[in-house]
Amino acid sequence: xxxxxxxxxxxxxxxxxxxxxxxxxxxxxxxxxxxxxxxxxxxxxxxxxxxxxxxxxxxxxxxxxxxxxxxxxxxxxxxxxxxxxxxxxxxxxxxxxxxxxxxxxxxxxxxxxxxxxxxxxxxxxxxxxxxxxxxxxxxxxxxxxxxxxxxxxxxxxxxxxxxxxxxxxxxxxxxxxxxxxxxxxxxxxxxxxxxxxxxxxxxxxxxxxxxxxxxxxxxxxxxxxxxxxxxxxxxxxxxxxxxxxxxxxxxxxxxxxxxxxxx
Amino acid sequence: xxxxxxxxxxxxxxxxxxxxxxxxxxxxxxxxxxxxxxxxxxxxxxxxxxxxxxxxxxxxxxxxxxxxxxxxxxxxxxxxxxxxxxxxxxxxxxxxxxxxxxxxxxxxxxxxxxxxxxxxxxxxxxxxxxxxxxxxxxxxxxxxxxxxxxxxxxxxxxxxxxxxxxxxxxxx
Numbered sequence: 115x116x117x118x119x120x121x122x123x124x125x126x127x128x129x130x131x132x133x134x135x136x137x138x139x140x141x142x143x144x145x146x147x148x149x150x151x152x153x154x155x156x157x158x159x160x161x162x163x164x165x166x167x168x169x170x171x172x173x174x175x176x177x178x179x180x181x182x183x184x185x186x187x188x189x190x191x192x193x194x195x196x197x198x199x200x201x202x203x204x205x206x207x208x209x210x211x212x213x214x215x216x217x218x219x220x221x222x223x224x225x226x227x228x229x230x231x232x233x234x235x236x237x238x239x240x241x242x243x244x245x246x247x248x249x250x251x252x253x254x255x256x257x258x259x260x261x262x263x264x265x266x267x268x269x270x271x272x273x274x275x276x277x278x279x280x281x282x283x284x285x286x287x288x289x290x291x292x293x294x295x296x297x298x299x300x301x302x303x304x305x306x307x308x309x310x311x312x313x314x315x316x317x318x319x320x321x322x323x324x325x326x327x328x329x330x331x332x333x334x335x336x337x338x339x340x341x342x343x344x345x346x347x348x349x350x351x352x353x354x355x356x357x358x359x360x361x362x363x364x365x366x367x368x369x370x371x372x373x374x375x376x377x
Numbered sequence: 378x379x380x381x382x383x384x385x386x387x388x389x390x391x392x393x394x395x396x397x398x399x400x401x402x403x404x405x406x407x408x409x410x411x412x413x414x415x416x417x418x419x420x421x422x423x424x425x426x427x428x429x430x431x432x433x434x435x436x437x438x439x440x441x442x443x444x445x446x447x448x449x450x451x452x453x454x455x456x457x458x459x460x461x462x463x464x465x466x467x468x469x470x471x472x473x474x475x476x477x478x479x480x481x482x483x484x485x486x487x488x489x490x491x492x493x494x495x496x497x498x499x500x501x502x503x504x505x506x507x508x509x510x511x512x513x514x515x516x517x518x519x520x521x522x523x524x525x526x527x528x529x530x531x532x533x534x535x536x537x538x539x540x541x542x543x544x545x546x547x548x549x
Contacts (some may be wrong), residue, residue: 126525132506158528158541161535162500165398165485168478171500172394178407179395184414185386187379 120144125155129162129278203329223234230347233296235329235338238316238349241293242336243303246352253289253304263290267301271317273346277303278366284312285362313352313359315366320347328356339363345377381421384430385414385519391502392434398497401419401486413438435502436512446490484534492527499524 120133120141127133143150162293167190229351245252255263260277270274271294277287285305293316300318316338329349330337340349344352348370392413396406416437417424424433485493498509499520510520 123521126528128526130506132521157532161481161528161532164477164481165497165531166501168481169394169398172397173390175390175393177393179387181389181407181410181414182386182409184417185382185389187382187418269438373432 169345174258229325231325231342234347235349237350238338239336241349242314254291258286270299271301274374276371283362316349318347341367388431410440450452484531488527488530492523495523496527
């Protein structure tokens with residue numbers, strides 16, 4: 115039996131050490147009995163820990179001389195100085211206005227620029243998710259017409275493509291298709307193993323970024339191992355265990371580069 | 378050295394942290410700290426030794442920040458709206474920041490300056506509601522609601538990012 119009703123407001127009070135001691139026990143009992151509020155409380159607590167952690171390093175930094183000397187009275191007051199922080203303050207206000215007004219959306223709203231590799235991996239995962247699930251329409255051109263498939267994709271994507279031989283890994287080519295990739299085009303090659311597990315190789319012509327890595331969603335599903343290099347964007351996507359995907363992906367990528375005379 | 382100067386010197390790391398949370402950019406934050414020190418030193422005689430130096434300095438710095446954001450806001454509404462936010466705002470990422478830190482620092486910049494200040498002063502700097510309300514010059518109820526709204530807004534932004542973003546593990 116709780117002595118008083120608690121609300122979300124109390125979560126903030128408790129977190130900030132402002133909840134009266136005598137309410138503490140009842141509050142904890144209320145949290146236990148209210149799972150969504152408990153989840154909320156834990157999230158806020160975790161955010162605070164992350165925030166503290168993000169700024170903890172500042173205390174360890176060496177104080178810049180200009181500040182220490184100024185405080186100690188060892189430096190003269192500087193002449194007129196247009197403070198940079200004023201610009202940053204302007205930016206801060208603008209950002210807040212923009213986010214509140216819905217001018218910016220999603221990731222961009224908080225200043226995280228989507229990176230080329232994120233986009234490549236996202237597109238590749240989306241394509242895999244859609245087409246690898248298809249039984250009858252997974253590909254536009256089948257493996258029986260491989261030469262035509264590769265000539266066509268190479269022409270449209272703008273890269274010399276080969277179909278990597280992944281037989282040693284247990285995968286054979288099913289076929290491929292052409293996909294939109296923003297303003298460009300991408301080629302998708304679909305492979306399958308004896309257990310009907312599918313992986314796709316997604317290739318597109320990219321800029322000068324250089325990067326490689328593994329990309330996966332927090333929510334699970336297919337992951338991508340990708341390379342951005344020498345104008346190539348290549349992602350191998352599947353639901354294989356990560357080590358295996360990286361291994362198969364690396365073999366495929368090497369063959370692609372070799373096929374284009376680049377390795 | 379003068380005892381009061383020593384006390385001020387000792388607070389610089391904390392001031393820098395608060396400024397960094399307000400402004401994100403390191404140089405801009407240190408400029409704000411420097412302006413705060415200038416003002417504090419020019420008013421050294423107003424400072425009585427029984428007044429907590431940290432609260433005194435935080436109050437000065439906070440008001441410098443608020444004056445500026447107010448002035449900017451009026452101008453921003455008229456002039457700055459048509460600009461592309463991501464162009465004007467992009468802060469070069471510090472290589473030493475982890476992805477998680479970068480995300481939350483960026484999200485913090487996207488919430489309103491009032492809420493940001495309240496959230497940081499309580500949540501990071503560890504001041505009580507009463508202390509924070511005095512320093513920010515607002516009623517305790519307003520402070521409390523800014524902290525709560527700020528926290529919710531921050532979480533909302535992080536949820537948005539979480540939905541679109543994924544974990545990227547760079548291959549070794």
